[in-house]
Amino acid sequence: QAQLVESGGGSVQAGGSLRLSCAASGRTFSRNTMGWFRQAPGKEREFVAAIVWSSGSTYYLGSVKGRFTISRDNAKNTVYLQMNSLKPEDTAVYYCAGGSGLLVYRAPSYDLWGQGTQVTVSS
Secondary structure (H helix, E strand, C coil): CCEEEEECCEEEECCCCEEEEEEEECCCCCCCEEEEEEECCCCCCEEEEEEECCCCCEEECHHHECCEEEEEEHHHCEEEEEECCCCHHHCEEEEEEEECCCCCCCHHHEEEECCCEEEEEEC
């Protein structure tokens, strides 16, 4: 059974850094795109970043570009989200997702989701 497990969330002060990890296991090979989404209280789930396993192409939400970096380790079946210069508005539950849809910015393109990890940034 395919599964995604996130780790690395926590609490930091503004300007700090965190690295999230998403370990994939089971039959995930058909999902060529891995993404990170986030959801703050009272807000809709929002695309943050995505990476294509085969090509390494990356995509970012405008407000995180230059601060966040998504990367992959094919041998470990793990995707990372390095988050630097964190801001209070980055506070949310972050979800890892796997999919094969072309529209990497849209949640319906993903059919496998992790349980989420909390990121809290204080001012």
